[in-house]
Amino acid sequence: MKTSKRQAGFGSSLFELLSSMRFAIGLLTILAIASVVGTVLKQNEPYPNYAFEFGPFWFRVFEALGLYDVYHSAWFLVILTFLVVSTTLCIVRNGPGFIKEMKGYRDKASNVSLQAMKHSVELDGNIKPEKLAAYLSAQGYRFKVRERDDGATLFAAKKGAANRLGYFFAHIAMVVICIGGLLDGNLPLKLGELIGKVVPETRDIPQSQIPEPSRLSAGNLSFRGNVTIAENRSADVIFLNAGNGYLVQELPFIVTLKKFYVDYYSNGMPKLFASDIVVTDKKTGKETPAKVKVNHPLIIDGVAIYQASFGDGGSPLQLKGWNLAQPAMAPVMLRGTSLASQPLTANGRDYQLEFGELRVFNIESMGGEAGGEKSFSERMHDAREVKHEKALKNVGPSVTFKLRDAQGQAREYQQYMAPITQDGADYLVSGVRSEVAKPFQFLRLPLDDDGKLDTFMRLRAALLDPALFDQIAARTTAKAMQSQAISPAMQQQFQSSVKWVLARFAQGGFNGLETFLDDRVPADKRQAVAQTYVKILQGAVVDVMEVAQARAGVKPLTPDAKHYRFLLDSLVGVSSLHDYGSPVFLQLTGFEQVQASGLQMTRSPGKNLVYLGALMLVIGIMLMFYVREVRLWVLCYGDKVRVAMSSNRHSRDLDRDFARHTESLNQLVRDA
């Protein structure tokens, strides 16, 4: 690198520093390290997540350092700015010298200086100027002939000046790319926030109520934000992330979502996400229908519209509400809308029912392959197979909701609509959890021959109805006597045991029985007593069912293995409903799907600059790497010819070139 004339003074030493390689390398290193920070810490999460993770003190420290959005923090922008400045100054500093190099032939080189070169040789003899000129041109050199005062003739030749051009291309490219990036960055917004003109909104309020300082006009130069639109709804704003809050960006048009599609491959993986939209210009009213898919955005008015996400758009739901506190009551029909809240009154208490998302498809992996060690040939067989049948299954629609009581306590539920078949029997599955962070606990309620919940609920009503216990206990005892499982002497005691077990179970399910055992029965006997209780219950449940069916006036279940399993599953179901924590069991029975599409919209005027810079960068790098700048001097004086070569970069290639040229020129000298 050439250093320009040294001048004392702060300005010039600053210039020296900023334009130096040392500084540039330092900057590149700092930039790299700063970038790492942003990849280690998840960026742009909601602030409460960070507060939760780091605790209040570090949360505040990291916030002050801008670590939640490193790449838009002031200090990061400062580094980038320094890089632009440094690269610019580097060009300014090296540029003039390089241009002179590109233009000049160094035809003032003296014999002494040529002699001093690493690649230099003296040949004996003469060379004809025309021949030399022809040779140099044939080799692709441009040259200048200089007759010296001392009678010597210097051919100063060079090629590969484009190498230096490469320097300009590559380094100007960096500046161009950074400027393009800054144009698209949020620098103006940051400045706006700094002087208080722009204030991010942090509350979750309707769009129309968001105050003016949080709104950006459609004239905004560059933006990138998102909006979620339900089918047959429209939006004319998008939301931009801004630290802990968001800003509202007005659009020059209105976007209406007509329909959202998802297609799946046969193995359940998604194949297509697409939205049919209509864009209506606010000024002219012109309508543009279009389909936006992933990888195929719509570009309109300088704004690009992307398919970014999708979800439920608020679908009408039908539910059947089973009052769990009054098991004999018939279910009531209930209507709701996903993603919306509604009040619910059950048994004289008020609740808030907050629906979450309706998911129409739930693709689940149904367990892996059969276990066991595989033989070598089986493994080889598998290794050759590029297609495996995956046990993926769509388990059908589901909806989540929270039920919040008057004190604000809530539990979350997940209801599947379709029966789920396990080992040949059908169940209705419902998940419950008391905290969002916990996994759902699932309970399975067995479905009857008609695929309904009614028989189970009828059984449950009977199981929880003490008025029936005498009758049931009598039946069970009679049957036991008949099959001679108990002696007549034990009849009375057995009957009261049955009644007692039923009453315990009604109060607390299996857990209730267990608590009793733990409290009253010595540890060594518990196992045996528990088995007896369970046996009694398993015998009695048949009678409970019979009584329940008779009471409802429906015909009894045929006594077979399938129905017996139904009864046992029902016991488990009734028992787990004790811990369900909801006054009602809301069964999803129907819905009309309304989807929503998440669209991202961007305006990035810097994009073309960035692409231009990218192109220049590639051209520049190619020129710098693959065009070698070489100079060749042939000085003819007296009976001697001096040949010297140099290159801006030492490499093996120069040795080879030099040897080749020396040999060729030697030939020419001899032929002369």
Next chain:
Amino acid sequence: MELVHSYENPSLLKRLSAVDWGYALLVLAAAAYTFVLYGDVLDYYEKLILAGAALGLVALGWFWKPWRAFFPASGALALAGVSLYHGDLGRAQTAFWLKYALSSQSAIMWMCTLFFLATAVFWVGLIRRSDTLQKMGSGLTWSAALLGLTGLFVRWYESYLIGSDVGHIPVSNLYEVFVLFCLITALMYLYYEAKFAARQLGAFVLLVITAAVGFILWYSFDRQAHEIQPLIPALQSWWMKIHVPANFVGYGSFALSAMLGIAELFVLRDAQRAETAGDEAQPGWFARRLPSADVIDEMMYKAIAVGFLFFTIATILGAMWAADAWGGYWSWDPKETWALIVWLNYAAWLHIRLVKGWRGAPLAWWAVIGIFVTSFAFLGVNMFLSGLHSYGGL
């Protein structure tokens, strides 16, 4: 006498032989035939890519002569494999040649085996200073690469047998790109090996390929990762076809340069020991067997230069793809950011070498560290960080 003429740097076209032209004709004919067969289903960009690929392959063959045999041979093997399928994927387990050699998985397993063999032979060759063994090592590396490329071609075809909507170029998941990585690293090594007459370095370079092969085997046998999956919507883009291969030329050459860096460090250490011992006539174990540090240094520079160029192009292509798929050419997604870090790292390396004129141990160490940075961008990001590039996960 027309001496001047004989000194002329003959222009490229004049330097081409009949074989060059034959090769070019073959590639163009194959491209034309592909066009006739599939022209209807290719979109505008895909046609452009086809034409570009054909021209690129011709140029590559002219520039690097062994490619003229390698590429057609692999193409012929792949076509043989394809023709054995009769449109039925199940034949991979029954037809003899598919089962044992030409189904994509068999070919890739052969590639793995041959790479292992090549590594072993290179090392024995290095220890015994046997040129013959080292030639064998090169031969094995060539055949491994041949089967690797064949395997990828056949896999491409197989994906269409699974379903016409499933079919796609095999550069879409970690398993496929690992095969690509082995292939590209091996081919780049073979190029430099011939150019610098430095066959002794195979022992080092093949180590990194062996590591990748080990990963492939684990990934395939333990995780069944070789299954062909359809493309999720984000990957259904013609950008993928060029972005990923360009990236892997970058990764491959950075890996290559790191291994050369290690070799150079051994040679330099030997030289230093000899110097301190004052016994320059007795170079150490490595110095006796490996090319001089200067040669390795220059190879390393060449590899990093090519890698840097391709990595730059790949990153730019990635940005253009992101602009289509994610709504912005740069989102500071962890993968993007790490690509930038890798790029900055090598930019600094190049400046130090070319502008400051450094050589030797510091730069060799730096190249070795570079592979860790690169591996993190390649694998670590998928394993430890989440982001938009989440499909390459382990």
